[in-house]
Amino acid sequence: xxxxxxxxxxxxxxxxxxxxxxxxxxxxxxxxxxxxxxxxxxxxxxxxxxxxxxxxxxxxxxxxxxxxxxxxxxxxxxxxxxxxxxxxxxxxxxxxxxxxxxxxxxxxxxxxxxxxxxxxxxxxxxxxxxxxxxxxxxxxxxxxxxxxxxxxxxxxxxxxxxxxxxxxxxxxxxxxxxxxxxxxxxxxxxxxxxxxxxxxxxxxxxxxxxxxxxxxxxxxxxxxxxxxxxxxxxxxxxxxxxxxxxxxxxxxxxxxxxxxxxxxxxxxxxxxxxxxx
Numbered sequence: 001x002x003x004x005x006x007x008x009x010x011x012x013x014x015x016x017x018x019x020x021x022x023x024x025x026x027x028x029x030x031x032x033x034x035x036x037x038x039x040x041x042x043x044x045x046x047x048x049x050x051x052x053x054x055x056x057x058x059x060x061x062x063x064x065x066x067x068x069x070x071x072x073x074x075x076x077x078x079x080x081x082x083x084x085x086x087x088x089x090x091x092x093x094x095x096x097x098x099x100x101x102x103x104x105x106x107x108x109x110x111x112x113x114x115x116x117x118x119x120x121x122x123x124x125x126x127x128x129x130x131x132x133x134x135x136x137x138x139x140x141x142x143x144x145x146x147x148x149x150x151x152x153x154x155x156x157x158x159x160x161x162x163x164x165x166x167x168x169x170x171x172x173x174x175x176x177x178x179x180x181x182x183x184x185x186x187x188x189x190x191x192x193x194x195x196x197x198x199x200x201x202x203x204x205x206x207x208x209x210x211x212x213x214x215x216x217x218x219x220x221x222x223x224x225x226x227x228x229x230x231x232x233x234x235x236x237x238x239x240x241x242x243x244x245x246x247x248x249x250x251x252x253x254x255x256x257x258x259x260x261x262x263x264x265x266x267x268x269x270x271x272x273x274x275x276x277x
Contacts, residue, residue: 001093002258004250004272007203009058011250013258013274014093016053016068016119020046020083025227026215038218039256046083048255049215050274051115053090055097058202059180061105064132065198065209066252067119073161074118088119091131104132106179109139110211111195112147116252117162130166138179140187141172143194153230154192188213188242190235191226197242207248207259213238215253217260217268 068088250259
């Protein structure tokens with residue numbers, strides 16, 4: 001597992017699985033000759049997208065960002081369609097660093113699409129149960145309401161088995177919310193109507209997780225938005241607002257970098273590479 005220490009803060013990327021999604025869908029109207037220079041693509045026109053939750057330690061709590069794709073939750077057809085070559089082994093990852101799923105105090109969900117939320121629950125003894133039984137799970141009120149009442153488009157990614165077993169653990173917010181001092185969730189919309197980003201302040205440094213409005217470093221250009229985005233113009237606006245020079249950004253999906261910092265011209269000036277197994 002990759003770890004990054006920043007002052008008192010330690011970020012650990014857990015093994016939450018991997019997908020391979022259609023490159024054209026992930027870059028929308030951007031021509032392949034452009035985006036393929038920025039991010040590798042395979043012979044099926046798929047790009048590798050990790051689904052690796054980030055454990056935050058240093059704020060007095062064990063805090064998890066996102067939850068992975070779960071284990072035993074996907075059918076063989078879904079695994080094929082989403083290019084899932086490996087599923088989550090989050091509980092084993094936690095054991096490697098000396099804690100368990102029961103030790104997770106807080107989970108921050110930028111949104112509740114299946115590739116972010118499937119790891120919240122698991123099949124056990126014929127039932128679907130919470131994985132992190134002692135955690136408070138935060139997501140925006142808008143996201144939570146659509147999750148429970150999906151429309152004709154979103155019902156393909158909002159699955160009842162990912163939210164019903166954990167609804168007693170969920171707390172929601174509207175515009176912004178600090179689950180703990182130094183960490184803020186901010187509702188942006190864009191990728192989904194209820195999508196949020198995460199801002200972390202530690203010892204004078206500010207870093208961001210922009211969720212799926214910037215799922216990889218190759219999506220830095222504000223106009224490079226996903227065909228999966230429900231509100232692409234909102235994604236563009238929010239990227240213009242939140243992507244800043246000389247600022248750290250870290251990722252859940254990126255197969256190349258864990259975190260990057262750009263200069264004013266868009267050149268990467270510092271990075272934390274992903275250590276490939």
